[in-house]
């Protein structure tokens with residue numbers, strides 16, 4: 496049974512957040528009495544995420560955020576600041592050490608905008624259903640999300656079948672699934688003639704587009720994007736960003752976007768969170784955060800990108 500928590504509507508935004516993360520903490524290793532207190536951006540020596548007593552890594556410490564329907568929220572920070580761990584915990588790849596993540600999708604049976612469920616209390620079947628049907632992810636490394644032993648079309652078909660099973664809608668017809676895969680590849684600008692090829696034959700940019708097609712197959716209300724342009728040529732990066740903008744315009748998913756690339760943030764995100772050593776050091780409208788950064792670390796990040 497999922498715990499149901501009534502949450503007040505945020506009047507300013509109209510609809511309440513689809514995802515509301517509160518006090519999310521993730522520690523790799525044992526937690527001592529001073530582990531959280533003695534790590535973070537203000538720890539002695541300019542900050543650390545390693546506990547001086549136990550050697551544990553505090554990847555996230557008391558991270559809270561709200562993601563509204565249709566919003567694009569960016570999380571930036573240097574390598575090791577905890578960005579990927581944030582997405583991994585929200586996609587239920589890893590259990591959190593502490594905190595809650597209320598998910599409010601009116602598409603879920605028995606759910607309404609007045610109710611939210613804490614993802615971290617889902618049982619394994621509910622977690623699978625969430626990933627099969629309600630949250631899509633695009634990872635920096637396509638090998639972690641795509642099956643390289645089957646075709647691009649097969650990867651998308653797997654997701655369509657899992658989503659149908661999650662909705663208890665039985666098996667769709669083979670021709671319908673193939674048609675859906677063709678549409679998704681076309682929408683994400685992958686040549687449809689290559690539907691039967693394995694992703695290993697594709698360029699990095701095409702592999703990312705197949706991942707995006709697979710994530711969109713379930714038309715999720717929430718999309719998690721982890722460094723999706725890192726390692727790609729500039730022109731390929733630009734095409735992926737255009738694709739995300741176009742898909743967002745048409746489908747309006749809420750997007751939580753993790754990157755260390757300020758130009759990606761500037762182009763895509765309306766709001767931005769800055770993380771360092773597992774903690775949020777600054778957040779606000781992207782224009783404000785990038786044009787008038789208040790925290791010295793954000794100033795450093797923005798200046799480095801100029």
Ligand SMILES: Nc1ncnc2c1ncn2[C@@H]1O[C@H](COP(=O)(O)OP(=O)(O)OP(=O)(O)O)[C@@H](O)[C@H]1O
Nearest residue numbers: 523544552554573574575576577578579580581755
């Ligand atoms: N499985 C793990 N075991 C131990 N430490 C881990 C594990 N996964 C991540 N970490 C540590 O947690 C911290 C945060 O890692 P994370 O990958 O979230 O950072 P990031 O901001 O996404 O960095 P990058 O931009 O390099 O991906 C790092 O110090 C990392 O070494």
